[in-house]
């Protein structure tokens with residue numbers, strides 16, 4: 001790439017696309033960002049209804065200020081602010097409740113957690129050692145092996161305690177939205193150990209949408225061009241090199257960066273990719289999807305800022321009636337999201353990402369409501385409005401065929417060296433976002449990707465490091 005080839009088109013304003021676009025403008029590139037929606041943020045957007053600000057998803061950010069989203073904000077001089085989610089976070093297995101303080105990996109916290117979830121007498125020490133290992137960052141040489149190991153197999157090496165396994169399986173579902181039979185031990189440890197180290201689980205003030213908005217405000221302030229309702233229909237390639245995009249007319253570019261996801265990007269490129277690459281890209285699996293019920297309440301009903309609740313699976317009646325729910329209450333860390341005295345509860349449950357499974361979505365949404373009514377009697381008497389969203393809503397908002405929560409699955413065959421390379425096999429075409437170039441939890445993986453991919457593009461443009469750059 002020659003110096004001076006600096007006209008960039010970024011496709012999509014999710015956390016990954018918005019972050020990368022702002023970072024590239026800051027590095028001196030001339031950037032146009034095209035977004036198909038009429039709002040920013042993709043899966044990480046927020047909306048306002050009757051004075052309540054709610055998210056598309058069910059969001060909490062693993063490392064807040066200390067993670068990649070905070071880092072981007074500092075680099076681009078954005079106005080993003082964070083509220084810590086602390087004081088009462090819980091994981092509950094049926095009626096057994098364990099508290100998750102921000103420093104959840106201190107010896108005292110681990111012992112109290114193990115006690116709270118009711119591990120079998122005699123198993124405490126093995127569970128303690130396993131938890132401690134999971135919460136410790138590992139050297140790169142060890143990560144290569146752990147990346148290819150299932151989390152369940154990793155935990156099996158320490159203990160067979162059923163409640164400890166159930167807790168880790170549920171935590172895997174919460175962090176990387178896969179079961180621990182599929183989730184990579186390396187990826188889980190990367191997410192879990194970082195959270196343990198930083199102790200800064202947070203919520204972006206003003207809603208999850210504040211993240212992309214802060215990046216895009218900085219982007220426009222630095223001279224970037226942003227267009228909403230401008231869907232990209234195709235990526236123009238000539239002689240193996242990207243030349244621009246088709247978006248109701250041709251927009252020439254030296255470099256194209258896509259936040260639309262690997263598989264949609266492959267479709268936008270069309271015949272210019274080898275059959276082998278297309279088959280491989282299309283064979284990759286996505287994370288599970290989620291259905292969620294957003295409750296706008298006229299009273300503060302739920303006293304905990306964040307809960308992961310699992311039914312007691314040894315009780316057939318409970319297993320048939322209830323569903324595992326993850327429910328942050330963002331108005332506890334950020335009361336300005338709601339009118340005074342009111343509350344916003346976002347309750348989500350995991351299911352396959354296929355938006356065509358309408359009956360399943362309906363059943364899961366019904367079960368979320370039954371579960372929340374059981375856990376917090378009276379919640380239904382205080383509803384100002386309630387919004388039920390399934391995987392079709394997520395698919396529509398992100399512009400993908402599936403309504404997966406994260407992006408490509410962080411399973412034991414798709415992480416680390418086996419994750420797609422952000423440099424696509426077309427000269428000057430890059431992927432950014434949760435599908436490629438980063439590690440971590442959801443929005444933070446997209447942010448980590450933005451940091452890595454913007455550096456990679458700068459390196460390529462100025463003839464520096466030709467390595468992977470991540």
Ligand SMILES: Cc1cc2nc3c(=O)[nH]c(=O)nc-3n(C[C@H](O)[C@H](O)[C@H](O)COP(=O)(O)OP(=O)(O)OC[C@H]3O[C@@H](n4cnc5c(N)ncnc54)[C@H](O)[C@@H]3O)c2cc1C
Pocket residue numbers: 011012013014015016017034035036037040041042043044056057058059060061062230231232233259260264290291292348394397398399400404405406407432433434435441442443444446
């Ligand atoms: C229910 C739910 C709960 C979640 N909970 C959490 C959580 O607690 N913590 C967490 O960190 N993460 C969570 N996530 C995951 C997180 O939101 C995503 O992983 C992350 O936001 C993905 O960002 P992205 O930049 O990769 O892509 P996306 O958000 O998918 O953005 C892609 C953007 O590209 C645009 N686009 C697509 N195609 C085109 C095109 N052809 N032309 C122009 N624009 C296009 C889309 O409109 C969209 O704006 C959750 C997600 C969901 C759905």
